[in-house]
Amino acid sequence: MNINKIAIIGLGLIGGSFALALKQSGFRGEITGIGRSEENLLRAREKKMIDSFSTDHADGVQNADLVILSSPIGQFEDIVNNMKNNLKTGAIVTDVGSVKTSIVKKLDAIMPEGVSFVGAHPIAGKECSGIDASTADLFRNAKCIITPSSRSADHAIDEVIRIWESAGAVILHMSPEEHDMIFAAVSHLPHVIAYATVNTIMEVNPNILHFGGTGLKDTSRIALSPADLWRDICAFNKDDVLQVxxxxxxxxxxxxxxxxxxxxxxxxxxxxxxxxxxxxxxxx
Amino acid sequence: MNINKIAIIGLGLIGGSFALALKQSGFRGEITGIGRSEENLLRAREKKMIDSFSTDHADGVQNADLVILSSPIGQFEDIVNNMKNNLKTGAIVTDVGSVKTSIVKKLDAIMPEGVSFVGAHPIAGKECSGIDASTADLFRNAKCIITPSSRSADHAIDEVIRIWESAGAVILHMSPEEHDMIFAAVSHLPHVIAYATVNTIMEVNPNILHFGGTGLKDTSRIALSPADLWRDICAFNKDDVLQVxxxxxxxxxxxxxxxxxxxxxxxxxxxxxxxxxxxxxxxx
Known part of the structure; x- marks a missing residue:
């Protein structure tokens, strides 16, 4: 299968870095950016991260061979519902969400006939966010977990693997359930802990946080992560997060x-x- | 007062870096290293961090104008008991311990007449330890908390401040009690949390720790800190650690x-x- 047009929904750190990595890997097709902020999209085109853009999901995904969801996971279902009638037959939809079981279940259920969804989760990120933090090498040697379901077509799985490998990632296969328990422990837990650590120190005395050395800085750095993003991750992976x-x-x-x-x-x-x-x- | 001889007890990361910082600041007097490992002391002299050394506390502190305790806090009391009869009148004893109230109380009680103890805590460190990790700029712009007691002589307080300033540190004054509550929150708590985080992940599944991204690496880095050191810190600051x-x-x-x-x-x-x-x- 030839991938000629890729639509990236959500041009933040991950979406922007994915676009840059594609360009650097020699991808010659069209990259379309889709987002809510025209200013952000214009900046991305100016930086030659993307070739075209749209603020309308249904419009942007037309003729796309691959659509990658890199907006916050809480928006995935609405976005797919908005765009699904405009997806071409044979299109592949993938995502970069930090939670897999509930996402795969929800999106598999609403994908139109002839469109395959393949869940993915690149393990990359920084506490800073936004398009300006994007770099072409964010995924270089990073793990990317692929969590196909029984409804993912083989050729779609292969294409998603190929595209992440071209971005420099190392592919690992897991079931959505296995993924979610592991990342509840190694990622979602440390985030909740970091937020709770900072809140506890502030309760002891609101004026002492700056006395911390590099130890506290390191342990609390991820408390800079966007609160709404981590709220959604906890909500979408509630049972595993609760257990750990x-x-x-x-x-x-x-x-x-x-x-x-x-x-x-x-x-x-x-x-x-x-x-x-x-x-x-x-x-x- | 002229400081002509400084004895550093415990040549690890902090003691070694203090020696290097003194040399770099232009200190022309004698620096004596005191420790249990002759091999370590020989290496320190070879590196010109120290001018002389002894494996015997009582022997090493003879004629010292300033003695700095930079061994693990659990050893301070025994060390002072071993050496105190050899301290010269007018000598100043200081320390770099992460806990102050119990240390100041214990050491004030056993200091001989004419010797002044001034508690101090430089906020510097890395998860790596040992003399080879030492650097002359470890304390550059680092905070150093000075916690004198009513028994600390004014001139001794001034000298301890001067010597830390010459090492590049920024001096802050606190009572031992104020220090211990603050550092229970901003330092001792994060260490216990980091250890508990790693143990929890291992309990979920002993083979998943490596799936963590930079977030987990940052939050768990201080779990590499020496277990016996942090056991002692929790023991010496039990009430505050328990409270936070x-x-x-x-x-x-x-x-x-x-x-x-x-x-x-x-x-x-x-x-x-x-x-x-x-x-x-x-x-x-």
Whole structure:
């Protein structure tokens, strides 16, 4: 299959970087940007990230061979409902959402006949957002999780893999359910924790946050992430997020017990266990 | 007062960097390193961080005008008991410990007549430790909290301030109690949280830690910190650590309630509050 036109819905950090990566990889077809802000789209065209644009979803996706949803996940269903009658037969729809099970279920159910949806989640991001933070190498060596469903056509899965590989990503396959439990733990949990950490410090004393060293800066950096985006991720992955948050709450209660009973060797053992595990992930 | 000889007890990251900073600031006196590992001390002398060394505390502090305790805080009391009879009259003892109230109380009680103790805490560090991680600019523009007690002589306070300023630090004054509550919140809490985060993820699935992106890497980096060091910090600042851990536990319980009851606007409000607060601390 030849991909001649790609429509990117939502030109923020991820959508913008995807456009830049496509251009850099030598993609010669048309890249259309679709978004609400004409100013943003004009800037993207000026920067030659995109070739054309539209503020109307249904209009923008016409003749697109591949449509990538990179707006906040809370908008996916409405966007697909708005545009689906204008998708051409054989079109492939994919996304970059941080949650998969509920998204795949919702979007599979509303995709028109002859259009295939393939869920994807590139593991890339920064605490800064917006088109101006975009870079062509954001996905270079980043993992991209592909979560096809039984309704995803094989050729569509292959194309989505190919396009992410051309952007420099390393492809991993998972079921949507497996993806959501893993990312509830390694991504959604740390975000909720970072927000709760900052709020706790502010409750102790609203004027002390700046006393923190690099440790606090590092642990709280993701509390700069957009609140509405992470609200939606928690909502769309509610059951898994709830489960890992409860596990974490038990771990904190255990730490409190150890401190309260002055069980210092028990506390050291917990710290040591975490330290050893943390050493397993790539050097910093 | 003229400082001609400085004894640094414990040549790790902080002690080593302090020696390098003194040399770079033009200090012409003698710097003696005191530690348990002769190999470490020999390497320090080879690198010209120190001029002389001893593996014996009582021996090393002879004739020292300033003695700085930069070994783990759990060892301070024994070290001072071992060396105190060899301290010269007029000597100044200071430390770099992350906890102040209990340290100041313990050390003030055992300091010999004519020797002044001035508690200090430079806010610098990395997750890596050891003499080889030392750099002359570790304290450049870093805050250094000075927590004198009623028993600290004025001239001793002035000298400790002067020496840290010469190392590039910015001096702040606090009571030991004020210091400990603030750092329980901005430093000790984030460390316990980082350890608990890693342990929770390992409990969900011991093979998923590497799926985390830069967010998880940032939030868990301080879980690489030495377990015995942080055990001691929790032990020496037990009451404050317990208090902030309980506040944090309530904040997590509140997050769990909001997710459990699908109160998404309430959750967004909590996230937003943290995001706004985090923006207040210096750019990353």
């Amino acid at each position: 948050l409860k596990k974490f709450s038990s771990s904190i209660s255990h730490m409190i017990d150890l401190v309260d009973t002055s069980d210092w060797s028990g506390l050291e053992k917990e710290f040591k266990r975490a330290q050893e595990a943390r050493k397993l992930i790539a050097s910093d | 851990l309980k506040k944090f536990s309530s904040s997590i319980s509140h997050m769990i309630d909001l997710v459990d009851t699908s109160d998404w606007s309430g959750l967004e409000k909590e996230f937003k509050r943290a995001q706004e607060a985090r923006k207040l601390i210096a750019s990353d």
